[in-house]
Amino acid sequence: MLLSLTSKSLIKVNRTRVCTISAFSKSFFRAFGSNMSQSLENQIAEKTKQLAPPLTNDRHKGQAGRIGVFGGSLEFTGAPYYSAITSLKVGADLVYVFCAKEAGLVIKSYSPELIVLPILDQPNAVQQIEPWLKRLHVVLIGPGLGRLPSTFAVIERIIGVCRNKKLPLVIDADGLIFVSQKPDVIKDYPAPIVLTPNVMEFGRLVGQNTGDGTKLERSSCFLNKLGGQVTILCKDHEDEIISNGKSVKVSGGGSGRRSGGQGDMLGGSLSTFLHWALEKQVEPNIACFAACRLTRDCNARAFAKQGRSMTAVDMIHEIHDVFEENFELK
Numbered sequence: 620m621l622l623s624l625t626s627k628s629l630i631k632v633n634r635t636r637v638c639t640i641s642a643f644s645k646s647f648f649r650a651f652g653s654n655m656s657q658s659l660e661n662q663i664a665e666k667t668k669q670l671a672p673p674l675t676n677d678r679h680k681g682q683a684g685r686i687g688v689f690g691g692s693l694e695f696t697g698a699p700y701y702s703a704i705t706s707l708k709v710g711a712d713l714v715y716v717f718c719a720k721e722a723g724l725v726i727k728s729y730s731p732e733l734i735v736l737p738i739l740d741q742p743n744a745v746q747q748i749e750p751w752l753k754r755l756h757v758v759l760i761g762p763g764l765g766r767l768p769s770t771f772a773v774i775e776r777i778i779g780v781c782r783n784k785k786l787p788l789v790i791d792a793d794g795l796i797f798v799s800q801k802p803d804v805i806k807d808y809p810a811p812i813v814l815t816p817n818v819m820e821f822g823r824l825v826g827q828n829t830g831d832g833t834k835l836e837r838s839s840c841f842l843n844k845l846g847g848q849v850t851i852l853c854k855d856h857e858d859e860i861i862s863n864g865k866s867v868k869v870s871g872g873g874s875g876r877r878s879g880g881q882g883d884m885l886g887g888s889l890s891t892f893l894h895w896a897l898e899k900q901v902e903p904n905i906a907c908f909a910a911c912r913l914t915r916d917c918n919a920r921a922f923a924k925q926g927r928s929m930t931a932v933d934m935i936h937e938i939h940d941v942f943e944e945n946f947e948l949k
């Protein structure tokens with residue numbers, strides 16, 4: 620079955636009719652109007668409200684999320700920061716950044732709230748990192764990681780350790796370059812994985828020659844080969860979440876401002892939402908929906924205040940209000 624949700628539409632059709640979805644949806648909504656789609660979107664939005672753990676005194680530090688971010692290199696220190704601070708501000712208790720030595724002091728200087736381990740490019744990186752992994756609930760791989768073969772070799776071994784520990788993964792940015800080169804590294808992975816490609820990364824991942832079909836069609840062969848529990852969250856003017864042969868679109872919010880770091884924020888928020896979802900046995904695509912909603916609404920709010928001068932940092936300042944509006948049970 621195909622499930623397609625935009626802020627305006629949600630439809631179900633048989634898998635064999637995917638190619639006629641556009642015509643189908645037009646006639647469907649002419650027949651039923653937009654109220655039905657709105658109510659179904661509301662149902663998904665309601666599910667996202669169930670994700671956040673209550674802020675009660677019986678929970679100890681760490682339970683709301685211990686997230687590991689693998690990224691940060693000489694060139695890119697902003698990306699892992701945006702991801703990590705967003706993960707924390709959405710509600711994780713502890714966020715660990717595993718980065719290259721040159722990036723360590725820089726990221727530490729942005730924020731005393733992050734635990735920064737500049738050991739990713741050290742000779743015994745995997746041995747040093749392994750003891751930390753057992754504390755983590757979700758591992759995010761990629762923001763500002765860089766594309767050095769030596770870095771990818773360490774990441775391959777880290778994914779191997781995560782596989783043994785059945786750790787859920789979110790893979791973004793340069794992490795997706797690595798997976799595009801070596802998809803077998805996540806084949807039959809024993810825990811949920813979310814891949815978060817932008818337009819360019821999606822093409823690299825599923826193959827540039829997979830035709831003009833929908834993203835759902837174009838990714839089906841790639842996903843079938845991978846096996847396991849893989850979700851693809853495609854970032855675009857409408858975000859699209861693909862899992863189990865279904866596609867859910869998220870639109871609304873956002874603005875024309877495309878400053879760097881918005882995808883990093885999405886990856887960071889997703890890591891926290893994913894931990895909460897899995898803890899409650901909620902499907903990963905609900906966590907994906909929440910992360911898209913958060914990113915798009917932070918963009919819209921920040922843009923309303925800052926216009927063209929808006930950057931990712933302005934969006935981070937909006938997390939509290941957007942969270943209150945969308946994800947707190949009232």
Ligand SMILES: NC(=O)C1=CN([C@@H]2O[C@H](COP(=O)(O)OP(=O)(O)OC[C@H]3O[C@@H](n4cnc5c(N)ncnc54)[C@H](OP(=O)(O)O)[C@@H]3O)[C@@H](O)[C@H]2O)[C@@H](O)CC1
Pocket residue numbers: 694695696697698699761762763764765792793817818819820879880882883
């Ligand atoms: N402050 C920091 O530290 C930040 C660091 N970052 C880090 O930088 C690293 C590289 O990431 P990346 O995003 O530059 O690489 P990638 O996605 O391959 O793009 C390469 C080219 O693809 C194209 N392109 C992209 N999107 C497109 C679209 N929607 N539609 C169409 N085309 C599109 C576009 O091509 P062009 O427009 O130049 O022709 C673009 O130049 C990575 O580690 C990341 O985490 C960022 O997170 C930002 C903040």
Ligand SMILES: Nc1ncnc2c1ncn2[C@@H]1O[C@H](COP(=O)(O)OP(=O)(O)OP(=O)(O)O)[C@@H](O)[C@H]1O
Pocket residue numbers: 792816817818854855856857858873874877878879880881882883884885911914915
């Ligand atoms: N064309 C677009 N129109 C409106 N919003 C968009 C568009 N493209 C992306 N977005 C929004 O920006 C978010 C991040 O997408 P983007 O393509 O910038 O990711 P990215 O390249 O990984 O970002 P980063 O700069 O962090 O690396 C998307 O989830 C979506 O909310």
